[in-house]
Amino acid sequence: MSDTEVKNLEELFEARIARDEKIEPKDWMPEKYRKTHIRQISQHAHSEIVGMLPEGNWITRAPSLRRKAALLAKVQDEAGHGLYLYAACETLGISREELYEQLHSGKAKYSSIFNYPTLTWADMGAIGWLVDGAAIINQVPLCNTSFGPYARAMVRVCKEESFHQRQGYEIMLTLCNGTDEQKAMAQDALNRWWWPSLMMFGPTDAESTHTEQSMKWKLKRKTNDELRQQFVDQTAPQADILGISIPDPELKFNEETGHYDFGPIDWDEFWQVVKGHGPCNKERLKARVDAWEGGAWVRDAAMAYAEKQENKKVAKAS
């Protein structure tokens, strides 16, 4: 294909996106579009499966049978989200094995929030309320993104996430209406999860490298800072209802702008965790690698068995 032909195709492609048409896996797409989507969708899928670990920690210790069942169901939903996202990614011509390899080698990233430890039961509430709350704000606009399989996966993911968020908030509410010890547990969880949750929206707009292109492809509709502001505006009044305080002395409603002002984020911490030096980066990655390597014999057996069954069928038919 000549450069001019490619340029024409690209113009037609951009025009389709501008008209809000969906791009499907079999359609022509620029190489950069394909790569950017593999990067973002796989990062999202990896976040789902790594995200199972900090919450999975508390399944065996959940304080009631009702909470245990709800937590199991939640972690199962996350595995399900991982599954459709990997499947969406595979339509772009990359296998799940290759994607795992990228995760295990550290080449692919996942959401840094999961590199923080879950130390108390209240963390199950805080994760649902704050982390799933932030995830929804990031993800709702993706239900209308240009790549069809991703957009469709996100519709289902968002529905389930919003259920998880309510469930998390309800855990917090129960703690805050409980004993002093329970309320202190909730406050401690908010103290630990607040700033990492704000970091989930990524670097400030000035530092963000992918924003412009992603806006054009509808992978993003609002900037990182706009989404972060939306999160703070939504969450601050919820903390008031709970009767616990957000650990930011500068947090204050600004009558003029109609938004909450908030204090500076510790970007050194953000980059440190992104670069692999957070509290649990090593443990999370090790758990994934161990599961994969430890399960190799099981996957090999399943392949060998399927092949034997297939051969038997062929032998029977002939």
Add this chain to the structure above:
Amino acid sequence: MKQDTLYQYILGIADNSLILGQRLGELCGHGPTLETDIAITNISLDLIGQTRSYYQYAAGLCDDGRTEDDIAFLRKEREYRNVLLVEQPNTHFGYVMVRQFFFDVFHLLFLKELQQSSDETLVAIANKAVKEVTYHQRFSSDWVKRLGDGTKESHEKIQEAVDDLWRYTEGLFYVTEVESAAVKDGIGVAVSSLKDAYYEHIKSVLTEATLSVPEHSFFQKGGKDGIHTEHMGYLLSDLQYMQRTFPNMNW
């Protein structure tokens, strides 16, 4: 039938689901594939759901305001009535599947009989659970076949699990006094009558999976009498951690 006997009888059924559900809950996120993680979590969820129905029924029989959670979390080790099989650890995926398979075959036969009980609540619980456990048994049987007739390595690993866990199967058919009383009243299932069908089914799947059926008959006793293996204490320390550390609170 005396309420207390019925109460004890229900716990004897439900504890198996609780303890196996708890064991499976340890695996979430650590399985060999995403698909098996989802399936195993789902089985755990079914078992915890069944546990809740049984315990809610049992709690309602007592006039002291006790709840499903009091029953689940606040007993001493000796008061749990589960069989030894379900408390065995997740040594590797082969053990997880064999433990599941050995239990599922029993569980399904048991529930089908429980559907004939004269106790309506137990029948209702059994009716729902039968559908779930039919799937559990299909899942675990399929994996026993895949691992048995897969690779040399998988064959050896699952045979090891079969050989090790075999000694806990007989305990499924041990009849306690509470069970005898429940059977006499038309409420309970006579588990000893399920034994032949159980071993016949197990043997046919193991044979199809190219695995050998252990010939020894050295079986471990306990479980239903409250005497457990060393693994049980650790399992309970996780299970009861929150309730013991923060007593008398709502969660």
